[in-house]
Amino acid sequence: MTIRIDLGDRSYDVIVEKGCMEKASELLNLNRKVLIVTDDGVPSDYSESLAEQCKDAVLVKLPQGESSKNIINYELLQNRMLDEGFTRADCVVAVGGGMVGDISGFAASTYMRGIDFYNIPTTLLSQADSSIGGKTAINLGGAKNIVGTFWQPKAVLIDSATLQTLPDDQIASGMAEIIKSGLISDAELFEMIENQADTNLEDLLIRSLLVKKHVVEEDEREGGLRRILNFGHTIGHGIESVTGILHGHAVALGMTLMCSDEVRERLLGVMDSCRLPLSIDCDKDAVYKAVLSDKKMKDGKIGAVRVEEPGTCEIVDYTPDELRKRIERL
Ligand code: GLY
Numbered sequence: 001m002t003i004r005i006d007l008g009d010r011s012y013d014v015i016v017e018k019g020c021m022e023k024a025s026e027l028l029n030l031n032r033k034v035l036i037v038t039d040d041g042v043p044s045d046y047s048e049s050l051a052e053q054c055k056d057a058v059l060v061k062l063p064q065g066e067s068s069k070n071i072i073n074y075e076l077l078q079n080r081m082l083d084e085g086f087t088r089a090d091c092v093v094a095v096g097g098g099m100v101g102d103i104s105g106f107a108a109s110t111y112m113r114g115i116d117f118y119n120i121p122t123t124l125l126s127q128a129d130s131s132i133g134g135k136t137a138i139n140l141g142g143a144k145n146i147v148g149t150f151w152q153p154k155a156v157l158i159d160s161a162t163l164q165t166l167p168d169d170q171i172a173s174g175m176a177e178i179i180k181s182g183l184i185s186d187a188e189l190f191e192m193i194e195n196q197a198d199t200n201l202e203d204l205l206i207r208s209l210l211v212k213k214h215v216v217e218e219d220e221r222e223g224g225l226r227r228i229l230n231f232g233h234t235i236g237h238g239i240e241s242v243t244g245i246l247h248g249h250a251v252a253l254g255m256t257l258m259c260s261d262e263v264r265e266r267l268l269g270v271m272d273s274c275r276l277p278l279s280i281d282c283d284k285d286a287v288y289k290a291v292l293s294d295k296k297m298k299d300g301k302i303g304a305v306r307v308e309e310p311g312t313c314e315i316v317d318y319t320p321d322e323l324r325k326r327i328e329r330l
Contacts, residue, residue: 013156021120124166232258234291249277
C-alpha cells in the first residue's frame with residue numbers, strides 16, 4: 001500500500017509493504033552517493049542489504065539510544081559527508097528507529113542547506129509516528145528535540161518484515177502511538193484494537209498513518225491542529241525522562257491522565273491487552289518538575305490534549321496545579 005502525503009512540492013510516498021527494503025533501489029534514487037545512518041541495535045543486514053543496492057554507499061553506525069541524538073554525532077555525519085565529497089545531488093537514508101531518523105533528517109536538512117532524505121523506519125514506534133511529517137531534531141543541554149527543522153523526506157519505506165524480529169516491548173511501545181491515533185481521530189481504529197478485531201498489525205498501522213497524513217497535510221508546521229498528535233505526551237515526556245521507560249509506555253500512561261473517566265477505563269483495558277503498563281511507581285514531584293521544564297507556559301497555563309470520547313479531542317489550557325493533580329493519579 002502506498003500512502004501519499006500531499007504537501008505540494010514537498011509531497012512524498014509512504015510505501016508500506018513486506019519486503020520493500022530489499023527492493024529499495026527500485027523505489028528510491030540510490031544511484032548516487034548515499035549516507036546510510038543506522039545504530040548498533042538495528043540488525044546489520046538491513047543497512048548492509050541497502051548498501052549493496054547503492055551506487056556509492058557510506059555507512060555510519062551510531063551507538064543505540066536517545067543519547068546519541070547529540071551535536072557531536074550531528075557533526076560526525078556532516079564531516080563524513082564533507083570528507084566523502086557529498087554534493088547537493090546526493091542523499092541521506094536513515095535505517096532504524098526514531099533516534100536515527102531524527103538526527104539523519106536533521107543532518108540532511110542542513111548539509112549544503114538541504115539534501116534529499118529517505119527514511120526506512122524499523123521500529124513500530126517510528127513507523128507509526130516520527131518517520132512521517134518531517135520533524136527532525138537533536139537534543140541539546142538536556143532539552144529534547146530543541147534543535148531541529150521541518151524537512152520532509154523524499155520517501156518513507158515501511159517494511160513490515162522488520163516487525164517480526166522486534167522485541168515485544170518495542171511492539172507495545174509502537175502500539176501506544178496507534179492507540180493515540182484512534183483516540184484523537186479514529187474511533188473505529190480504537191474499537192478495532194479494543195475488540196481485538198480480526199485484523200493484523202499492518203492494517204492498524206496503515207489506519208494510524210492515515211490519521212497522521214490528514215493532520216500533517218492540514219498543519220505541516222504545527223501551527224495548530226498538529227498539536228493533537230501530542231496527546232499523552234505532556235505528562236508522558238515527564239514520565240519518560242524521570243523513569244527512562246520506553247516512549248510509548250510513557251505516552252500511554254500520559255494518555256490515561258488526560259481523558260474522561262469512561263475513556264480512561266476503556267483505554268486501560270486496551271493497554272492491558274497490548275501489554276502496556278497500567279501504572280508506574282515513580283517520583284511524582286520529579287515528573288511534575290520535568291513537565292513544567294518541558295512545556296512553555298502561556299498566561300500561566302499549559303495547553304494539553306484532552307479526549308472526552310474516542311475519535312475526538314480538544315486542546316485544553318491547564319494550570320500547573322491542575323496538571324499536578326493529574327500526575328497524582330499515576
Ligand atoms: N510526533 C508528533 C508530530 O509528528 O507532530
